[in-house]
């Protein structure tokens with residue numbers, strides 16, 4: 640198990656979940672492969688590693704990883720759900736640009752710093768008016784990527 644996979648396994652244990660073979664394989668796949676994966680992507684990635692885990696088992700394991708706060712749903716595009724690792728030590732703090740035509744998810748973190756003052760202002764307003772304690776946020780923009788936009 641690599642360093643990132645151990646971080647995930649530790650978080651999972653801390654959430655009070657038992658590590659099963661399928662869950663362990665999914666964590667390994669996320670720690671070394673793509674950032675955003677659908678259940679089908681996960682299934683294929685596990686298969687590519689020479690392991691066979693049934694799709695139903697993958698579904699159930701992903702569900703428990705979401706409940707344990709290890710994975711989260713990134714977006715729902717044309718009925719497909721993508722998952723990514725929540726822990727910033729593994730995924731890094733980043734935001735998303737989601738193309739609604741080709742379903743590509745582009746991560747960006749290069750100008751996240753510039754957003755912070757604006758986010759802080761919004762957080763202050765929301766926490767004051769709703770008496771809500773904010774501890775995290777996600778930003779996703781949807782639209783058309785360079786290729787799908789056409790015209791060049």
Ligand SMILES: [Zn+2]
Nearest residue numbers: 738741784787
């Ligand atoms: Zn596109």
Ligand SMILES: [Zn+2]
Nearest residue numbers: 674723733746
């Ligand atoms: Zn992401």
